[in-house]
Amino acid sequence: MAGQTEICKTSANADSQLQGREQYLNEIIVELDPIVEAESKHGPVFRRELFDVAYATYRSIEDNHSKASDIVIDRRGNKFLREKITLLDIYGKERKVRIQADGKCIKYNGQPCMSKRVWAYKCIQSLGQAYNCGEDLCPFNFGVHIIQTEAKDCFKVEDMTAKAGIWAEEWKKSEIYSRLTAFLEEHAGKRMQRVDKILCFGLGCFRTELGRETKRPYVQHLAACLVRDIIARQQGGETPKIYAQDPNYGPTGIAYIKAQFDMETLDDPEGFKALDGNTFVLCVAPNVPVRQIAFGMTHEFGGPAGLFCNSIQSEGLECNGKSCDIRSGSFTPYSLCESSPALWKYKQESTWMEYDDGSEEDCFGDVGVYLKQRG
Structure with missing residues (x-):
């Protein structure tokens, strides 16, 4: 009984500490x-x-x-x-x-x-x-x-091969593919700042379960390739290299991404270190504030050359003066890649398009493409 009483005391203390923390x-x-x-x-x-x-x-x-x-x-x-x-x-x-x-x-x-x-x-x-x-x-x-300690691969290449062709065809038939292609063909190599490299953040690795959770990152990698191909064709010169940073890439994923998409993977924070004013950044719902980092690291150039990300809808100040409510599941800040006044200004000075594919393929959600104009 003494031991049980001690456990009860410990539990009560833990509950008290948790309530105090809340x-x-x-x-x-x-x-x-x-x-x-x-x-x-x-x-x-x-x-x-x-x-x-x-x-x-x-x-x-x-x-x-x-x-x-x-x-x-x-x-x-x-x-x-x-x-x-x-x-x-x-x-x-x-x-x-x-x-x-x-x-x-x-x-x-x-x-x-x-x-x-x-x-x-x-x-x-x-x-x-x-x-x-x-x-x-x-x-x-x-x-x-x-x-x-013993990293395990989260997918098998042979499983991906069976689905990759289908997903690629669906991607090419999607509305966002058509809109993105038309938008980049209109502006890349013309009013848009020259792009020397493309940096992708948090696109995700692939899974054995070949559903939306694998199709989504696969199509996002295809989108990076589309951006590269159009920019290379429109602006001429050397084709921009694509780099991808995501801690979820395993050994098989790294090899597959290199072979399938011709991308080089980078460890955190090497992708951020490589940012400059001629970088096109692609990130969709990352779990770090990539948009703010991308602008901050390139602010002396007026921001990155291009930004394909969740749509920039405000200055990101909605939580100002508010408090947390962890019991209701609402915890400020409300997302992991918030906007900012600098990003809102970047949008106003850019040429941009926005589209939500949530009712279609839902491989991106509500995203925007923002192109910095040549100075």
Whole structure:
């Protein structure tokens, strides 16, 4: 009975802590005004100056593997690097930040797994939420992600081969294919900024289940090829190379993407590092704020040469002054790739088209293609 009583006490304490955490979160007001003001004074939160400092720190950590003596453990058993790292906040000020150590081996769903260091990106909405939490306002940071120690391929090439031809034909007959083709043929190589490379983010890998969850990323990769082919034909010169960054690509996926689409895969954050004013960016519902990062890293050029993404419908300030409600499932910010005032301005200055294929193939949803005009 003593043991059972102890368990009940522990459970009650956990419930109390959870309720306290919910109450705390529900009291957080998202403050976007100071974040937008910082952008107007210092530049986009995802500007290259901040990225370069984070990237140098990241490379130093990865190149000098941590020893046991370099790690400290907190009361909950979490491991952190002993030495704090230096990052820049949205004001360009240095911040000393403690980050978790990676390499911790655990069992997850019965499978051997380990923690792996990953980049963490805070969009203006997340920074607005962090503003009242006393957190450092560093848009580029690091966390850990649990991965299987023995990576397994999520699909078989022979399964894909049977469906790929059908999907390609359906893609060519779709309304969005026709609209995208006509739009690019009208503007590429003319009013549009020259494109030297195409960078894809979060298009997704393929699955053994050959339904929508596999057709969707397959068609999105085909869309990148269509963009490349039309731009190459319209602007002349060397054909733009396509690069794709997605942590879900496995060994088979990487080989398949290279053979099927002639794309080179990149590890995070190498795709972001490669961004410049002559880059065409393609991303559809990614789980990081690609649109804000893409503009921030290229703002000195007026943004990327082109952006094929979820449609830009506003300045992204809808959550300003609002709080979280985790019990109702609504948590601010509301999506993982929000818009921003800079993106809204980019749209107004671009040549663009928008289309929602949700009632048709639903391989993209409500998306837009935005082309920067030549200066």
